[in-house]
Amino acid sequence: MRLASALLIAALLSPTSAAALCEMPITRPVVMTPDVTTAEGGVVVGTQFDGGSGKEEGDATQRAWTIKTKTGSVKPTLVELAPGLVAYQLPAKIDGGELFDGTKAIAKLARAKGPSLPLAAPAPTKITYKEWPSRRGNSVQVAAVFGAIPADAIALVVVDAATKKPRSYGLVTAGALEIPVYYQGRCSALPNGTSLTSAGDKVILRWVDKTGVVSADSKPIAVKKI
Numbered sequence: 001m002r003l004a005s006a007l008l009i010a011a012l013l014s015p016t017s018a019a020a021l022c023e024m025p026i027t028r029p030v031v032m033t034p035d036v037t038t039a040e041g042g043v044v045v046g047t048q049f050d051g052g053s054g055k056e057e058g059d060a061t062q063r064a065w066t067i068k069t070k071t072g073s074v075k076p077t078l079v080e081l082a083p084g085l086v087a088y089q090l091p092a093k094i095d096g097g098e099l100f101d102g103t104k105a106i107a108k109l110a111r112a113k114g115p116s117l118p119l120a121a122p123a124p125t126k127i128t129y130k131e132w133p134s135r136r137g138n139s140v141q142v143a144a145v146f147g148a149i150p151a152d153a154i155a156l157v158v159v160d161a162a163t164k165k166p167r168s169y170g171l172v173t174a175g176a177l178e179i180p181v182y183y184q185g186r187c188s189a190l191p192n193g194t195s196l197t198s199a200g201d202k203v204i205l206r207w208v209d210k211t212g213v214v215s216a217d218s219k220p221i222a223v224k225k226i
Contacts, residue, residue: 035108
């Protein structure tokens, strides 16, 4: 992913054998914005799933991580932007520091002097739901299509229009005007708390920018089946 695909990463196996089984995915937190200066945002961390062997590291919510400052260590304020997408913010009265994963510095975070200017609300041309048969069950993808995408946008969050609860998110890829915000296949994995958006559902969209600031909400829009 432009920032490593932190949310809907499908751990797919080679289709060379019809009897092939899916490997157990390894979950890892991925820092998407390693150097942030902001008044309201933070370091954005996503959940990544990798196939094959490796060490299980957990999802984007890492409560043991700390921010080291000139005077000591503090706990960051964790804000869930969507299932599997978390902003690590500076606590009150802390001007900056380095985010540590327990052994090494993985990001820098500084407080801006002035307020952040959030991106304008997303204005998609459509949101689509597509379902197709595969060898063992169906695959589903939900995607938002745009005429233009803000240069500073790194992710798009899907929110239930009725409950205002985030359902899923997708990552912005340079040059692409379609953002997959949900994918489920035979060998894919999704962050805990992710909800399927189906055809006919009404949803709201929010941008997340490179400083971890969330935009205004879009107008509710109905999802169309294609």
